[in-house]
C-alpha cells in the first residue's frame with residue numbers, strides 16, 4: 001500500500017513538476033484561482049466569467065470527466081469503471097486527470113479550478129504541485145447557506161454539449177433552452193432534486209469545507225458573500241482580484 005502511494009506521488013507530482021521546471025525559464029509565475037463553495041453556490045458561473053475576463057482556462061472536474069470519457073483515454077476508462085458502479089471516483093484518478101490537463105500549453109500562465117480540490121488529501125497533493133510551479137494562489141470561498149442553495153437549485157440548467165451553467169432566474173440564456181456559447185441544448189440535471197442536493201451538501205460540509213481552514217492557514221483564503229445578487233458577488237470578487245498584482 002505504502003509503495004503504491006509513493007509510486008502515485010512520483011507519477012502525479014514529480015513528473016509534472018519536472019515538466020514545469022524545464023519550461024519554467026520562459027514562463028512567469030502562474031496565476032491560480034481556486035473556487036470553493038457548496039454545490040449551487042455559483043462557482044461555475046463565476047469560473048466562466050473569470051476565465052473570459054482574465055484569459056485563463058477554467059478547469060472543472062465535470063469537464064475533465066467528460067473530455068476523458070469522450071476521448072476514451074486510459075484514465076477515462078478507469079474513471080468509468082467507478083462511475084458505472086455508482087461509486088465516487090477516487091482522489092488519485094481525479095488528480096491524474098487534473099495534472100494531465102494542467103500540463104497542457106494553455107495552462108502555462110495559470111488557470112481557474114472549479115470543483116477541485118474537493119478533499120484535504122486532494123488539496124495536499126495539489127499543494128506540492130503548486131509549490132513546485134511557483135503558483136500565485138488565490139482561493140475564493142463563495143459563502144451561501146444551505147437553505148438558499150436548495151431554493152436556487154430548482155431553476156438550474158446546464159448545456160448538454162459544453163457544460164456551461166445557467167439559471168432560469170439568476171442567469172438565463174439569451175434564447176430560452178439554448179446555450180449562449182455553443183448553441184447546445186440546455187438540460188436540467190437528473191441529480192438536481194432536493195434529496196440529492198441534501199446529500200451533496202452533507203458531503204460538502206464533511207469533506208470540502210475543511211479546505212477553508214487549510215487555505216486560511218496558508219493565507220490564500222478570501223471569503224465572498226454569495227447570498228447577494230450576482231452583480232454584487234461579481235463586484236466583491238473583482239475588488240479582491242484588483243489588489244492581486246497578477247490580475248492587473
Ligand SMILES: [Zn+2]
Nearest residue numbers: 159162179182
Ligand atoms: Zn454550450
